[in-house]
Amino acid sequence: MTTPMANLSAEQIQNMAQQLHEAQRTQTPIAQLSLQQTFHIDDAYAIQKQLIQNRINEGEKLIGLKMGFTSEAIAP
Numbered sequence: 066m067t068t069p070m071a072n073l074s075a076e077q078i079q080n081m082a083q084q085l086h087e088a089q090r091t092q093t094p095i096a097q098l099s100l101q102q103t104f105h106i107d108d109a110y111a112i113q114k115q116l117i118q119n120r121i122n123e124g125e126k127l128i129g130l131k132m133g134f135t136s137e138a139i140a141p
Contacts, residue, residue, distance in 0.1 A: 073108040082115035 073081075081098050088095040098104075098112070121127060 073102070073104050073111070077102070078108065078111045078115050081112045082119055085112070085116050086119045 081102070084095060084098070087093070104112075117127065
């Protein structure tokens with residue numbers, strides 16, 4: 066079994082992270098990103114990493130990590 070590789074550009078990752086950041090900052094719901102663009106789990110982690118970096122750049126502090134586990138069999 067091969068692992069899918071990332072398929073989003075750095076610009077797409079930044080744009081998606083910015084969408085999430087603005088939605089959180091303004092407390093505004095947005096459409097699910099994976100319904101707008103197909104991407105792989107590696108992309109999702111890259112978006113998450115960029116989102117965290119965006120928040121740090123605005124003065125937030127990283128004080129811990131929240132871990133969640135989702136079975137690939139259950140995830141759509």
